[in-house]
Amino acid sequence: MHDLIALTPLGARDPRRDHHLGHSLIEVTDVALASVAARLGREADAAALVATVTGAEAPAPARATASAFWMGPDQWMVEAPFATHEDLARQITAQANGAASVTEQTDAWCRFDLKGDRLADIFERLCNADLRRFTGGKAVRTAIEHLGCFLICRSPTHVSVIGPRSSAGSLHHALLTAMKSAL
Amino acid sequence: MIINHPLLGPRDAAEFVYKGDAALIHRPDGMAPDALEKFIDYGYLRDNPAGEHRELWFHEQGDRSWLVVTRNTLTHEITSVELARDVARREGRSK
Numbered sequence: 001m002h003d004l005i006a007l008t009p010l011g012a013r014d015p016r017r018d019h020h021l022g023h024s025l026i027e028v029t030d031v032a033l034a035s036v037a038a039r040l041g042r043e044a045d046a047a048a049l050v051a052t053v054t055g056a057e058a059p060a061p062a063r064a065t066a067s068a069f070w071m072g073p074d075q076w077m078v079e080a081p082f083a084t085h086e087d088l089a090r091q092i093t094a095q096a097n098g099a100a101s102v103t104e105q106t107d108a109w110c111r112f113d114l115k116g117d118r119l120a121d122i123f124e125r126l127c128n129a130d131l132r133r134f135t136g137g138k139a140v141r142t143a144i145e146h147l148g149c150f151l152i153c154r155s156p157t158h159v160s161v162i163g164p165r166s167s168a169g170s171l172h173h174a175l176l177t178a179m180k181s182a183l
Numbered sequence: 184m185i186i187n188h189p190l191l192g193p194r195d196a197a198e199f200v201y202k203g204d205a206a207l208i209h210r211p212d213g214m215a216p217d218a219l220e221k222f223i224d225y226g227y228l229r230d231n232p233a234g235e236h237r238e239l240w241f242h243e244q245g246d247r248s249w250l251v252v253t254r255n256t257l258t259h260e261i262t263s264v265e266l267a268r269d270v271a272r273r274e275g276r277s278k
Contacts, residue, residue: 061190061246072246073190073266128195140191143198143244 009110009168018176021183023116025175028160032082033105034089036096038074045099050076053092062140064152069139077105077150110168112161112175119159121182126174127151131159145174186240186252187264198244204229205237205251208271233257239267 008029010016015027036053038046050058056065063070068078080088089104096102114122120131127142127149134153141150147170149163163171184196206229211221233256240250249267254260 070246073248073268128198141245141247148244 009165010172011169016172018179020176020179023114023118023122023179023183025172025179026113026115027172028111028113030082031106031111032080032085032088033109033162034078034080034092035071035103035105036076036078036092037101037103039098039100042099043074045097046074049092049096049099050078052095053078059137059139062138064137064139064154069150069152071141071150082106108165109162110165110171112163112172114159114161114175114179115157116183117157118183119157122175122178123151123159125178125182131156145170147171184259184261186250186261188242188245188248188250189264189266190248191242191246194242194245198242199240199250200243202239202241202249205239205267205270207239208251208267208274208276235262 005013007013008015008027010027015029017027018025036046036050047058050068054065054067056068058076059065059068059070061070061073067080068076071077078088078092085091088106089102093102123129123131127144129140129142129151131153134156136153136155138153139150141148143149144151144161144163147163147167149161149171152160152162154160161171161175185193186196186199187193207225209225211218211225213222215221235253236256237251237253240252242248242250251265251267251270252261253263255262
Protein backbone atom coordinates (compact mmCIF):
# COMPACT_ATOMS: atom_id res chain seq x y z
CA MET A 1 0.00 0.00 0.00
CA HIS A 2 1.34 3.42 -0.91
CA ASP A 3 1.79 5.86 1.91
CA LEU A 4 0.14 8.87 0.30
CA ILE A 5 -0.73 12.20 1.87
CA ALA A 6 -4.23 13.45 1.11
CA LEU A 7 -4.21 17.08 -0.11
CA THR A 8 -7.07 19.52 -0.26
CA PRO A 9 -8.10 21.02 -3.64
CA LEU A 10 -5.93 24.04 -2.78
CA GLY A 11 -2.97 21.72 -2.30
CA ALA A 12 -2.57 21.92 1.48
CA ARG A 13 -2.81 19.40 4.30
CA ASP A 14 -5.68 21.24 5.97
CA PRO A 15 -8.68 23.13 4.54
CA ARG A 16 -8.16 26.84 3.96
CA ARG A 17 -10.12 29.20 6.23
CA ASP A 18 -10.46 32.93 5.58
CA HIS A 19 -12.33 35.53 7.58
CA HIS A 20 -13.17 39.10 6.71
CA LEU A 21 -15.39 41.56 8.60
CA GLY A 22 -17.67 38.97 10.18
CA HIS A 23 -17.83 36.81 7.06
CA SER A 24 -16.11 33.48 6.58
CA LEU A 25 -14.87 31.59 3.50
CA ILE A 26 -14.16 27.98 4.44
CA GLU A 27 -12.88 25.20 2.20
CA VAL A 28 -14.99 22.07 2.76
CA THR A 29 -13.33 18.70 2.14
CA ASP A 30 -15.31 16.29 4.29
CA VAL A 31 -18.26 15.75 1.93
CA ALA A 32 -18.52 12.92 -0.60
CA LEU A 33 -20.44 13.51 -3.85
CA ALA A 34 -22.12 11.22 -6.37
CA SER A 35 -24.34 12.13 -9.30
CA VAL A 36 -27.51 10.19 -10.04
CA ALA A 37 -28.85 10.44 -13.61
CA ALA A 38 -32.07 8.67 -14.57
CA ARG A 39 -32.00 6.09 -17.35
CA LEU A 40 -34.50 6.59 -20.16
CA GLY A 41 -37.98 5.63 -19.01
CA ARG A 42 -36.88 5.12 -15.37
CA GLU A 43 -37.17 8.78 -14.27
CA ALA A 44 -39.65 8.07 -11.45
CA ASP A 45 -37.53 5.16 -10.16
CA ALA A 46 -34.44 7.39 -10.13
CA ALA A 47 -36.26 10.08 -8.15
CA ALA A 48 -37.40 7.39 -5.70
CA LEU A 49 -33.79 6.20 -5.42
CA VAL A 50 -32.64 9.71 -4.48
CA ALA A 51 -35.45 9.88 -1.92
CA THR A 52 -34.42 6.53 -0.41
CA VAL A 53 -30.75 7.45 -0.23
CA THR A 54 -31.21 10.94 1.20
CA GLY A 55 -34.33 10.42 3.31
CA ALA A 56 -36.07 13.36 1.62
CA GLU A 57 -37.98 13.82 -1.60
CA ALA A 58 -35.74 14.27 -4.67
CA PRO A 59 -35.22 18.04 -5.13
CA ALA A 60 -37.35 19.84 -7.73
CA PRO A 61 -35.61 21.94 -10.45
CA ALA A 62 -33.18 24.48 -8.95
CA ARG A 63 -33.81 23.18 -5.44
CA ALA A 64 -31.69 21.48 -2.80
CA THR A 65 -32.45 19.35 0.24
CA ALA A 66 -30.12 18.73 3.18
CA SER A 67 -28.15 16.10 1.27
CA ALA A 68 -28.97 16.40 -2.44
CA PHE A 69 -29.37 19.09 -5.08
CA TRP A 70 -30.84 19.26 -8.57
CA MET A 71 -28.27 19.36 -11.43
CA GLY A 72 -30.44 19.09 -14.52
CA PRO A 73 -33.57 17.34 -15.79
CA ASP A 74 -33.80 13.97 -14.02
CA GLN A 75 -30.31 14.37 -12.59
CA TRP A 76 -29.22 15.02 -9.00
CA MET A 77 -26.07 15.29 -6.92
CA VAL A 78 -26.08 13.45 -3.60
CA GLU A 79 -23.95 14.72 -0.71
CA ALA A 80 -22.88 12.62 2.30
CA PRO A 81 -20.23 12.74 5.04
CA PHE A 82 -16.92 11.56 3.57
CA ALA A 83 -15.90 9.72 6.73
CA THR A 84 -18.77 7.25 6.45
CA HIS A 85 -19.46 7.43 2.68
CA GLU A 86 -16.07 7.47 0.95
CA ASP A 87 -17.56 4.95 -1.53
CA LEU A 88 -20.85 6.85 -1.87
CA ALA A 89 -21.29 6.05 -5.59
CA ARG A 90 -20.91 2.33 -4.93
CA GLN A 91 -23.38 2.48 -2.05
CA ILE A 92 -25.99 4.17 -4.24
CA THR A 93 -25.33 1.90 -7.24
CA ALA A 94 -26.06 -1.09 -5.01
CA GLN A 95 -29.58 0.27 -4.50
CA ALA A 96 -30.12 1.66 -8.02
CA ASN A 97 -31.43 -1.54 -9.62
CA GLY A 98 -30.59 -0.21 -13.09
CA ALA A 99 -32.81 2.87 -12.74
CA ALA A 100 -29.96 5.38 -12.82
CA SER A 101 -26.35 5.94 -13.81
CA VAL A 102 -24.40 6.77 -10.66
CA THR A 103 -21.06 8.51 -10.99
CA GLU A 104 -18.38 9.19 -8.39
CA GLN A 105 -17.90 12.98 -8.21
CA THR A 106 -16.08 13.63 -4.93
CA ASP A 107 -12.67 14.54 -6.33
CA ALA A 108 -13.99 16.36 -9.39
CA TRP A 109 -15.11 19.34 -7.31
CA CYS A 110 -13.95 21.75 -4.68
CA ARG A 111 -16.32 23.38 -2.24
CA PHE A 112 -16.17 26.71 -0.48
CA ASP A 113 -18.77 27.72 2.11
CA LEU A 114 -19.46 31.40 2.68
CA LYS A 115 -21.25 32.54 5.79
CA GLY A 116 -22.30 36.04 6.75
CA ASP A 117 -25.08 38.60 6.56
CA ARG A 118 -24.16 40.30 3.28
CA LEU A 119 -23.59 37.38 0.89
CA ALA A 120 -25.79 38.97 -1.79
CA ASP A 121 -23.38 41.93 -1.96
CA ILE A 122 -20.55 39.49 -2.65
CA PHE A 123 -22.29 37.30 -5.21
CA GLU A 124 -23.73 40.18 -7.23
CA ARG A 125 -20.09 40.90 -8.16
CA LEU A 126 -19.43 37.30 -9.14
CA CYS A 127 -22.34 35.84 -11.08
CA ASN A 128 -25.79 36.22 -12.65
CA ALA A 129 -27.63 34.47 -9.82
CA ASP A 130 -29.89 36.83 -7.91
CA LEU A 131 -29.02 35.82 -4.37
CA ARG A 132 -31.26 38.48 -2.86
CA ARG A 133 -34.29 36.47 -3.95
CA PHE A 134 -32.97 33.14 -2.67
CA THR A 135 -34.29 31.64 0.50
CA GLY A 136 -32.93 28.36 1.85
CA GLY A 137 -32.88 25.27 -0.34
CA LYS A 138 -32.05 26.93 -3.67
CA ALA A 139 -29.47 25.38 -6.02
CA VAL A 140 -28.41 26.92 -9.34
CA ARG A 141 -25.56 26.35 -11.72
CA THR A 142 -23.96 29.54 -12.97
CA ALA A 143 -20.61 30.93 -14.13
CA ILE A 144 -18.22 32.44 -11.58
CA GLU A 145 -14.89 33.69 -12.95
CA HIS A 146 -15.67 31.79 -16.21
CA LEU A 147 -16.04 28.56 -14.20
CA GLY A 148 -19.26 26.56 -14.17
CA CYS A 149 -20.16 26.36 -10.47
CA PHE A 150 -23.06 25.17 -8.41
CA LEU A 151 -24.36 27.76 -6.00
CA ILE A 152 -26.26 26.19 -3.14
CA CYS A 153 -28.12 28.57 -0.88
CA ARG A 154 -28.57 26.57 2.34
CA SER A 155 -29.90 29.67 4.07
CA PRO A 156 -29.62 33.38 3.19
CA THR A 157 -26.52 33.54 5.43
CA HIS A 158 -24.89 30.29 4.28
CA VAL A 159 -23.99 29.56 0.66
CA SER A 160 -21.89 26.70 -0.72
CA VAL A 161 -20.00 27.17 -3.98
CA ILE A 162 -19.09 23.88 -5.65
CA GLY A 163 -16.70 24.41 -8.55
CA PRO A 164 -14.21 22.46 -10.67
CA ARG A 165 -11.42 21.14 -8.45
CA SER A 166 -8.69 21.77 -11.03
CA SER A 167 -9.52 25.50 -10.85
CA ALA A 168 -9.85 25.63 -7.06
CA GLY A 169 -7.12 28.28 -6.74
CA SER A 170 -8.75 30.63 -9.28
CA LEU A 171 -12.17 30.15 -7.71
CA HIS A 172 -10.89 30.77 -4.20
CA HIS A 173 -9.07 33.91 -5.39
CA ALA A 174 -12.26 35.20 -7.05
CA LEU A 175 -14.38 34.56 -3.94
CA LEU A 176 -11.86 36.11 -1.56
CA THR A 177 -11.31 39.17 -3.80
CA ALA A 178 -15.07 39.74 -4.14
CA MET A 179 -15.52 39.32 -0.41
CA LYS A 180 -12.85 41.91 0.36
CA SER A 181 -14.05 44.41 -2.23
CA ALA A 182 -17.76 44.09 -1.43
CA LEU A 183 -17.62 44.35 2.35
CA MET B 184 -31.47 38.98 -24.56
CA ILE B 185 -33.28 36.86 -21.94
CA ILE B 186 -34.31 33.26 -22.56
CA ASN B 187 -37.22 32.08 -20.44
CA HIS B 188 -36.03 28.59 -19.50
CA PRO B 189 -39.03 26.24 -19.04
CA LEU B 190 -37.63 24.86 -15.76
CA LEU B 191 -35.48 27.66 -14.38
CA GLY B 192 -37.27 30.82 -15.49
CA PRO B 193 -35.67 33.83 -17.19
CA ARG B 194 -31.91 33.46 -17.68
CA ASP B 195 -29.39 35.68 -19.45
CA ALA B 196 -28.63 34.60 -23.03
CA ALA B 197 -24.89 34.74 -22.18
CA GLU B 198 -25.36 31.49 -20.24
CA PHE B 199 -26.47 29.72 -23.44
CA VAL B 200 -24.73 28.55 -26.58
CA TYR B 201 -26.47 28.59 -29.95
CA LYS B 202 -26.42 25.16 -31.56
CA GLY B 203 -28.22 25.70 -34.87
CA ASP B 204 -31.50 25.03 -36.61
CA ALA B 205 -33.92 22.88 -34.59
CA ALA B 206 -34.23 20.59 -37.63
CA LEU B 207 -30.90 19.08 -36.47
CA ILE B 208 -33.00 16.99 -34.06
CA HIS B 209 -33.96 14.88 -37.07
CA ARG B 210 -30.72 13.07 -37.83
CA PRO B 211 -31.22 10.90 -40.93
CA ASP B 212 -30.90 7.10 -40.87
CA GLY B 213 -27.30 6.33 -41.87
CA MET B 214 -28.31 2.88 -43.16
CA ALA B 215 -30.96 4.10 -45.61
CA PRO B 216 -30.20 3.73 -49.37
CA ASP B 217 -30.38 7.50 -49.86
CA ALA B 218 -28.30 8.24 -46.73
CA LEU B 219 -25.65 10.25 -48.67
CA GLU B 220 -28.14 12.78 -50.08
CA LYS B 221 -29.95 12.97 -46.74
CA PHE B 222 -26.72 13.69 -44.85
CA ILE B 223 -25.59 16.35 -47.35
CA ASP B 224 -28.94 18.02 -46.78
CA TYR B 225 -28.70 17.54 -43.00
CA GLY B 226 -25.11 18.74 -42.76
CA TYR B 227 -25.03 21.69 -45.17
CA LEU B 228 -28.44 22.97 -46.23
CA ARG B 229 -30.29 25.41 -44.00
CA ASP B 230 -33.24 27.71 -44.44
CA ASN B 231 -32.34 31.30 -43.66
CA PRO B 232 -35.69 32.83 -42.71
CA ALA B 233 -36.21 36.53 -42.06
CA GLY B 234 -38.78 36.06 -39.31
CA GLU B 235 -39.73 33.18 -37.09
CA HIS B 236 -36.99 30.58 -36.65
CA ARG B 237 -36.87 27.42 -34.52
CA GLU B 238 -33.41 26.91 -33.11
CA LEU B 239 -31.46 24.81 -30.62
CA TRP B 240 -29.84 26.44 -27.63
CA PHE B 241 -27.66 24.68 -25.02
CA HIS B 242 -27.71 25.96 -21.44
CA GLU B 243 -23.96 25.51 -20.99
CA GLN B 244 -23.49 27.72 -17.91
CA GLY B 245 -26.63 26.32 -16.32
CA ASP B 246 -28.37 22.97 -16.12
CA ARG B 247 -26.93 21.74 -19.46
CA SER B 248 -30.33 21.18 -20.99
CA TRP B 249 -30.97 21.58 -24.71
CA LEU B 250 -33.82 23.90 -25.64
CA VAL B 251 -35.88 24.55 -28.76
CA VAL B 252 -36.29 28.32 -28.91
CA THR B 253 -38.65 29.97 -31.40
CA ARG B 254 -37.11 33.37 -32.14
CA ASN B 255 -37.91 36.09 -34.64
CA THR B 256 -34.65 36.80 -36.46
CA LEU B 257 -35.78 40.36 -37.31
CA THR B 258 -36.88 41.48 -33.83
CA HIS B 259 -35.19 38.89 -31.56
CA GLU B 260 -38.59 38.35 -29.95
CA ILE B 261 -38.78 34.88 -28.39
CA THR B 262 -42.25 33.38 -28.61
CA SER B 263 -41.69 29.88 -27.27
CA VAL B 264 -39.07 27.93 -25.31
CA GLU B 265 -39.33 24.18 -24.81
CA LEU B 266 -37.03 21.40 -23.63
CA ALA B 267 -35.58 19.81 -26.77
CA ARG B 268 -36.23 16.34 -25.40
CA ASP B 269 -39.95 17.09 -25.10
CA VAL B 270 -40.01 18.36 -28.69
CA ALA B 271 -38.04 15.35 -29.92
CA ARG B 272 -40.35 12.90 -28.17
CA ARG B 273 -43.41 14.67 -29.52
CA GLU B 274 -41.97 14.49 -33.01
CA GLY B 275 -41.41 10.76 -32.73
CA ARG B 276 -37.77 10.51 -31.62
CA SER B 277 -37.36 8.99 -28.18
CA LYS B 278 -33.57 8.75 -27.87
